[in-house]
Amino acid sequence: MDDEYLSYEEEEENEEVDYDYDDHYSEDVGQVITKEEAPTSQVITKEALVAAQKQVLVRVMELLSVKENQARTLLIYYQWDVDKLFCLFADQGKDRLFSCAGLTAFDPCLVSSTRMMVMNCCDICMEDDLPSDVMTRMECGHSFCNGCWKEHFIVRINEGESKRIKCMAHKCNAICDEDVVRRLVSPELAKKFERFLIESYVEDNRMVKWCPSTPHCGNAIRKIKDDDGEVECLCGLQFCFSCLSESHSPCSCLMWKLWTKKCADESETVNWITVNTKLCPKCTKPISKSEGCNLMTCKCGQHFCWLCGEATGVSHTWTTIDGHSCGRYKDDKVRQMERAKRDLDRYTHYHYRYKAHTDSLKLEDKLRKNVLEKAVLNSERKSEEVFTNYIWVTDGVNRLFRSRRILSYSYVFAYYMFGEELFKDEMSDKEREIKKNLFEDQQQQLECNVERLSKVLEEPFDEYEFMKAVDMRRQLNNLSALVDNICKQMYECIENELLGPIQFGNHNIAPYRSKGIEQATEFCADICKSSS
Structure with missing residues (x-):
């Protein structure tokens, strides 16, 4: 796989791509990028x-x-x-x-x-001889006042x-x-x-849902096609139609629900306390060790041994540890501590990378607005086609924004896909390791090229001369097509190699779209006016 992507980079240095943004062909990645399907939501x-x-x-x-x-x-x-x-x-x-x-x-x-x-009699209030005009009969035949x-x-x-x-x-x-x-x-x-x-x-309609915007925009979204897609409302909010959370593909709804709960309820803080503190045997408050002595004294006055966590008696003082078996190896307790530390390290690894790319996403949203402003201003000053038509810049920055978000959520997907929370019994250890390496190779390729794309877009293209701007356009076209191709391969890997062989039930993911999350079209009420 590495050789394959290296060949892409070598070609990029030598060839320029004729890049049309509706139906176009990228010579570098050897792929035709076609127009998106018709909208599936209103x-x-x-x-x-x-x-x-x-x-x-x-x-x-x-x-x-x-x-x-x-x-x-x-x-x-x-x-x-x-x-x-x-x-x-x-x-x-x-x-x-x-x-x-x-x-x-x-x-x-x-x-x-x-x-x-x-008879004009109401069986509820027991009034009889009521006038006919104060009685109402339903279609079921029952009549009351x-x-x-x-x-x-x-x-x-x-x-x-x-x-x-x-x-x-x-x-x-x-x-x-x-x-x-x-x-x-x-x-x-x-x-x-x-x-x-x-x-x-x-x-009451599973094909229609309120937009979850806050404050509520008042719009509803109707799905024309029954799928697990993500959608963008006219108010600009992008969300998952299935769970109404923020767009989280390639995570499934269950993965995202577990992740947000895990990040919100400070469960890993509790895990850290378990690893780095001991509970006082009298008041059960967590105590951390700041000095080398293993004889601990809680604020409640209770003395206890740091090594075994048990309360100390008269014989367990500053000078003796008689009566305590602290030196004896206890396999289950050691394993428990090692497991807690390993789980914490694993969570920290994925959370750090998820958070880093999420932070970059926020900064690149500002970059996107800045790039669009510069493109508009520069197109008014210069007459060459490369300056007057900045679609190559706007498409590049939009590609960066979309792929960065996919990259950040891919770490959440990996955390649950290769952990023991959801698929513990679905894969053998060897199979899990093979699939993990396959996915991480693609994730690494995506990460590398997203960073390259981000670096190119930070260049002051509005100050460039004609030939330098043409060269930047070529780089952006090639990188955009390459990143799009890698994203598609990652989704295919998830659907076919990772989730495909598993009876995953609640782990459907929104399909990948080259042009980003679908923006729902506005429902036209004119067709119903004649019936109203």
């Missing part, structure tokens, strides 16, 4: 949320011949999974589909004719259960008509009820 703004929901409702209403409130009830029950809804309809029929969701497949003529035989219905609706809405308000009748699971709810409650409560129904499209 941003639904607060204003377009009703239209987005309406689009799905109309589709269900037309195919199942149901009213809007029935379509919404079905979709809420089946978590807005239209494909699942249609499959169940084809397999089980309309009656079964309705009954599971709490709807009644009724005959309107039957309901109207039966209504005349219903408007006052009882109203109190029932008020309680359910205030308790946040308004998306599926069930009938008051005993053991009746039918869902109340939302039009009746709106009619009987106050305008303020009706508005709150309507908001719950609209937000259900996001909160």
